[in-house]
Amino acid sequence: MGKEATNGGAQKSQLAHTVEQLIAVNPYNPDILPDLENYVNEQVSSQTYNLDANLCLLRLYQFEPERMSTPIVARILVKALMAMPAPDFSLCLFLIPERVQMEDQFKTLIVLSHYLETARFRQFWDEAAKSRHIVEVVSGFEQAIRAYAVHVLSITYQKVPRAILAEAINIEGVSLDKFLEHHVSNYGWVIEKGQGKGQVITLPRTEFNHPELKKNTADSVPLEHVTRIFPILG
Amino acid sequence: MAASYEYEDGGYPQQTDAAGYDPNFVPDSVKSFVVHLYRHIREKNVYEIHQMYESSFQTLSERMFKETPWPSVDAVAPYVDNDHVFCLLYREMWFRHLYARLSPTLRQRIDSWDNYCSLFQVVLHGVVNMQLPNQWLWDMVDEFVYQFQAFCQYRAKMKSKTAEEIALLKQYDQAWNVYGVLNFLQALVEKSTIIQILEREKEGLEEFTATDGYDYNGGSNVLKVLGYFSMIGLLRVHCLLGDYHTGLKCLHPIDITQQGVYTSVIGSHITTIYHYGFANLMLRRYVEAIHEFNKILLYIYKTKQYHQKSPQYEQILKKNEQMYALLAISLSLCPQVKLVEETVNSQLREKYGEKMARMQRYDDEAFALYDELFSYACPKFITPSAPSFEEPLVNYNQDAYRLQLKLFLYEVKQQQLLAGVRTFLKVYSTISLGKLANYMEVDEPTLRTILMTYKHKTHAVDSDGKITSNADVDFYIDEEMIRVVESKPAKKYGDYFLRQIVKLEGIMTDIDRIKLE
Numbered sequence: 173m174g175k176e177a178t179n180g181g182a183q184k185s186q187l188a189h190t191v192e193q194l195i196a197v198n199p200y201n202p203d204i205l206p207d208l209e210n211y212v213n214e215q216v217s218s219q220t221y222n223l224d225a226n227l228c229l230l231r232l233y234q235f236e237p238e239r240m241s242t243p244i245v246a247r248i249l250v251k252a253l254m255a256m257p258a259p260d261f262s263l264c265l266f267l268i269p270e271r272v273q274m275e276d277q278f279k280t281l282i283v284l285s286h287y288l289e290t291a292r293f294r295q296f297w298d299e300a301a302k303s304r305h306i307v308e309v310v311s312g313f314e315q316a317i318r319a320y321a322v323h324v325l326s327i328t329y330q331k332v333p334r335a336i337l338a339e340a341i342n343i344e345g346v347s348l349d350k351f352l353e354h355h356v357s358n359y360g361w362v363i364e365k366g367q368g369k370g371q372v373i374t375l376p377r378t379e380f381n382h383p384e385l386k387k388n389t390a391d392s393v394p395l396e397h398v399t400r401i402f403p404i405l406g
Numbered sequence: 407m408a409a410s411y412e413y414e415d416g417g418y419p420q421q422t423d424a425a426g427y428d429p430n431f432v433p434d435s436v437k438s439f440v441v442h443l444y445r446h447i448r449e450k451n452v453y454e455i456h457q458m459y460e461s462s463f464q465t466l467s468e469r470m471f472k473e474t475p476w477p478s479v480d481a482v483a484p485y486v487d488n489d490h491v492f493c494l495l496y497r498e499m500w501f502r503h504l505y506a507r508l509s510p511t512l513r514q515r516i517d518s519w520d521n522y523c524s525l526f527q528v529v530l531h532g533v534v535n536m537q538l539p540n541q542w543l544w545d546m547v548d549e550f551v552y553q554f555q556a557f558c559q560y561r562a563k564m565k566s567k568t569a570e571e572i573a574l575l576k577q578y579d580q581a582w583n584v585y586g587v588l589n590f591l592q593a594l595v596e597k598s599t600i601i602q603i604l605e606r607e608k609e610g611l612e613e614f615t616a617t618d619g620y621d622y623n624g625g626s627n628v629l630k631v632l633g634y635f636s637m638i639g640l641l642r643v644h645c646l647l648g649d650y651h652t653g654l655k656c657l658h659p660i661d662i663t664q665q666g667v668y669t670s671v672i673g674s675h676i677t678t679i680y681h682y683g684f685a686n687l688m689l690r691r692y693v694e695a696i697h698e699f700n701k702i703l704l705y706i707y708k709t710k711q712y713h714q715k716s717p718q719y720e721q722i723l724k725k726n727e728q729m730y731a732l733l734a735i736s737l738s739l740c741p742q743v744k745l746v747e748e749t750v751n752s753q754l755r756e757k758y759g760e761k762m763a764r765m766q767r768y769d770d771e772a773f774a775l776y777d778e779l780f781s782y783a784c785p786k787f788i789t790p791s792a793p794s795f796e797e798p799l800v801n802y803n804q805d806a807y808r809l810q811l812k813l814f815l816y817e818v819k820q821q822q823l824l825a826g827v828r829t830f831l832k833v834y835s836t837i838s839l840g841k842l843a844n845y846m847e848v849d850e851p852t853l854r855t856i857l858m859t860y861k862h863k864t865h866a867v868d869s870d871g872k873i874t875s876n877a878d879v880d881f882y883i884d885e886e887m888i889r890v891v892e893s894k895p896a897k898k899y900g901d902y903f904l905r906q907i908v909k910l911e912g913i914m915t916d917i918d919r920i921k922l923e
Contacts, residue, residue, distance in 0.1 A: 198589070198592070199592070199652075200585055200588040200589050200592060201585075202585060223651070224651075224652075224655075227649060227651060227652055228652075231647070231649060231652070234647065234790060234791065235584050235585065235790050235791055236791060237791050257862060257865070257867045258867045258868070258871075259689055259690055259866075259867075262688075262813065262817070263649075263650065263651050263689075265813055266648035266649065266650065266688070266809070266810065266813060267647070267648055267649060269805070269809070270805065270808065270809045270812070286820065289820050289859070289862070289863075290820055290855060290859045291854075291855045291858035291859045291862060292855050294851075324858050324861060324862050325858070327861045327862075327865055327873070328857060328858050328861045328882065328883055329882065329883045329884075330882050330883065330884045331883075331884050331885045332883075332885075333885065336854065372885055380861070380865065380873065380875065380880075380882075381882040382882070398904070401904060401907050401908060401911075404907060404908065404911045
């Protein structure tokens with residue numbers, strides 16, 4: 173899954189570092205609210221993501237609604253959409269008061285989330301095209317959604333028709349050829365000729381599209397349990 | 407941190423006067439109770455403290471203080487050397503009794519908060535040198551969170567507030583403030599270094615679970631165990647706020663697959679699993695929720711007879727019923743009945759069998775049932791922020807609950823077509839997309855979205871990107887063909903044999919002991 177890096181090691185920014193320390197020292201401190209807001213903006217521009225920090229901020233908004241900034245909340249929600257298939261979007265909504273969710277921009281985001289949750293990618297891309305002003309503020313949006321679409325396709329299909337893939341990731345023609353080429357050389361995709369008209373893409377095997385690969389963990393016994401009978405075996 | 411309040415001396419608004427309650431009158435039985443309890447505490451006699459706390463306090467309350475509060479702390483103080491900490495403990499019980507039997511006034515709610523502040527501050531400063539029963543320490547954390555929740559509910563009912571109450575609310579805006587509550591719990595966790603203690607215990611460097619948290623080397627268990635239970639308190643508060651992810655994070659240091667101090671008190675055991683299960687349900691990790699509900703329901707089924715006389719008995723039964731409702735919801739969304747033990751399953755069928763069958767239909771009636779079960783079994787969600795005091799005053803005590811319910815039902819609606827798919831997948835091993843679309847009376851593109859939704863909703867993804875399958879029936883699509891894989895129930899022979907080996911060895915030892923003449 174081409175997920176964006178979650179603040180990995182060396183390239184962590186000064187701000188990310190400071191904010192994480194502030195949260196570690198006291199996650200229930202109203203004074204860190206401005207830092208958390210800056211951090212959201214940084215996540216938006218630097219393609220990083222920190223769910224814990226964002227939930228911490230939503231929590232502070234929940235405690236002091238008068239300090240809430242709706243543009244920041246919108247950015248958090250867009251980032252949460254980008255984290256799909258993780259349930260982050262719902263996690264955020266649980267903390268946002270209903271009357272705020274009634275605002276147009278949030279209604280749009282909720283509709284977008286609904287389309288993604290129910291795998292209606294065509295409707296999603298149509299709706300997203302109409303709401304560029306909300307989603308395109310955040311860099312890497314389209315790539316992240318494509319990664320989610322590829323994830324859902326990968327756990328569902330062994331072989332997916334080209335047209336279905338095209339619709340899900342909203343890429344066609346030459347760009348799609350390039351996208352496929354990239355995945356063939358990097359992620360083990362295989363392009364074949366289908367039974368009917370177009371191409372069929374064989375996706376890499378996982379235990380989710382090849383259930384026979386699922387490791388049979390059911391009958392393994394952890395060592396701790398075996399240690400219970402050591403005295404007897406002796 | 408929380409400020410403490412000065413209030414005029416002379417006790418509480420005595421609207422109980424009518425019942426003939428004199429806060430300054432100390433009956434002999436109470437005199438004897440406090441004197442003995444105080445002595446046992448000084449002597450660190452945990453067993454006797456526990457007896458007095460669990461049974462004498464209840465008996466006296468039942469016999470003498472059914473409808474009135476206990477005598478005021480000022481009246482009993484002279485019998486216990488005016489001991490500061492003892493008086494704080496006494497008042498904590500005094501308020502707990504008041505909350506349980508009468509309805510506290512706003513003034514009393516504020517005073518109780520004030521008492522918790524003083525008590526926790528004393529504990530946090532490490533000057534407490536007592537050994538208290540786990541039951542009592544659990545009750546403190548439990549009651550603290552309960553009173554916070556009760557305060558938020560009370561405050562949110564603005565319409566019925568008198569001018570005097572509003573003035574008090576404004577004046578004491580720090581009382582039961584959400585920051586204060588969270589910071590106390592967090593401070594107890596940190597000051598107790600409980601997380602490090604549990605870590606060290608894993609490496610065999612320290613004992614905590616093995617001694618049930620008690621300190622047999624002359625130290626005090628109070629801060630450590632309060633810190634431990636505060637992690638469960640934090641889980642609960644975060645669930646009340648709708649922050650399930652953070653709640654589970656707070657509980658993380660406790661390994662709930664094992665026995666632990668949290669299982670040493672039935673109330674703490676149930677509270678932990680109830681909130682853990684609920685949070686997992688809201689995070690769509692149904693298998694995890696089903697596992698834990700199943701385990702605790704079986705445990706309650708087997709042990710509830712031992713708690714019949716406990717003051718917590720009613721609460722145990724209530725949570726038991728609520729968890730059956732949550733199990734019914736989880737299994738309706740994720741029909742993995744094989745995960746549920748036979749006794750629990752038959753109880754479940756008895757209680758919810760008929761409703762669960764109707765919930766599978768995903769019509770309006772089914773949604774109404776999801777609504778009903780959720781509303782019955784969910785935590786009492788709270789709005790933590792202070793009210794707007796501007797006219798007109800509005801009630802907002804239902805807001806938080808309505809939001810969580812709405813979002814939950816939203817999720818159910820997103821899954822409504824999955825039950826249909828499931829029915830067909832169960833009877834076919836392979837079926838073409840066209841044929842299934844035909845049977846389900848949808849077009850092929852719609853069927854594809856339904857199938858992908860099924861996959862997405864049955865595959866939970868955690869924050870590390872690890873995918874866990876919750877699917878009871880699984881499948882994959884090979885171009886135009888759907889191939890179904892029914893997951894077979896995993897038989898655990900390994901564990902079975904291990905247990906039999908231990909059993910056999912026991913029998914052989916017993917036989918060896920028998921001496922034949």
